[in-house]
Amino acid sequence: MELPKNRFKAALKEGRHQLGIWNSISGSTVPEAMAATGFDWVLIDTEHAxxxxxxxxxxxxxxxxxxxxxxxVRPVSNDPAYIKRYLDMGAQTLMIPYVQNVEEARAAVTAMRYPPNGMRGMAGAVRAGRFGLIPDYLKRAEEELCLIVQVETIQAMEQLEDIASVDGVDGVFIGPADLSGxxxxxxxxxxxxxxxxxxxxxxxxxxxxxxxxxxTLNEDFARRLMELGAGFTAVGLDLTSMMRDVRGLKARFSDG
Known part of the structure; x- marks a missing residue:
């Protein structure tokens, strides 16, 4: 059995913009429904969910x-224990929140990689390696793993280029909410x-x-950032979309 291709990572390397949506509602039904709509990517959030x-x-x-x-998958923090678990589950792309400096970016890379290039714990019968059916998974896993780090403070922004240039970092997500604070x-x-x-x-x-x-839920701003060369843009969030539609439905009947 072959190592699964990471389409998201390949698209970023080729310069093809990837349009995404955020999943914060627990369970499997909502992320499945969101995937059915045809976005390029769906983020499973465990930090603010x-x-x-x-x-x-x-x-x-x-x-x-x-x-x-x-x-x-977005872990709750830059924690090698969670990173290891989600990779074993078969996640090929992780978004690590609140990376403040080069050292923290390197720590995330180290947690993503097996020895001798990192510290990811080795296990055989996990979903990532198709339960042992990918014979060279331990040697080749990092080829298809993608690491996105979040830069979301003024302090981190001052080190943006250094963080982004760490070997093993595949992209940088700017966190607008924490940045505003x-x-x-x-x-x-x-x-x-x-x-x-x-x-x-x-x-x-x-x-x-x-x-x-x-x-960003601001569609004009999303398009502006795409013009500036964004590689991946999430333009919606499940809970926000649900609340907007439900409130609109209620308002239409209340006005009547």
Whole structure:
């Protein structure tokens, strides 16, 4: 059996923009339904969501029913124990939150790789290696693993190029919510200073050839960042979309 191809990683390398959506509702039904809509990628969030580690594998299995859709998992933190578990479950792309400096980026890379290049613990019968049916999985796994690091504070932005250039980092996600707080504008992602900082980050990342990404519900801003060379953009979130539609439905009947 061959090592599964990471379509998301390949697309980033080829410069093909990847459009995504965020999954924060626990379980396998919602991520499966989101994959069915045809986005390029679905992110399974365990940082700002109630999704526990044991719920991630069923979500990955649900998304796998749509071969053209890539799954990304966001651990709760830059913790090698969680990174190891999600990789064993078959996640090929991880988004690591709150990476503040080069050392933390290197730590994430080390957690992603097997020895001698890293510290990922070895196990045989795991979903990632097709339960032992991929004979060279331990030697070749990192070929198809993709690491996205989140830069989301002013302090990290000052080291953006250094973080992005760490060997093993495949892309940088700019976290607009935490960045707004770090800049003294908590919750105001549309503040001109925050917008300018994000656009500057995308420009800087493009200049060094590192894919950039973001989650924004502002469609005009999303298109603006795509024009600046975004590699991957999430434009929706399941819970937010549900609340917007339900509130709209309620309002239409209340007005009547």
């Amino acid at each position: 109630m999704t526990e580690a044991h719920q991630v594998q069923p979500a990955l299995q649900a998304i796998a029913g749509y071969p053209e859709v890539s799954a990304i 770090s800049m003294g504008h908590p919750g105001d992602q549309g503040h001109p200073e925050v917008i300018a900082a994000i656009e500057d980050a995308f420009t800087r990342l493009k200049a060094i050839g590192v894919p950039s990404g973001i989650l």
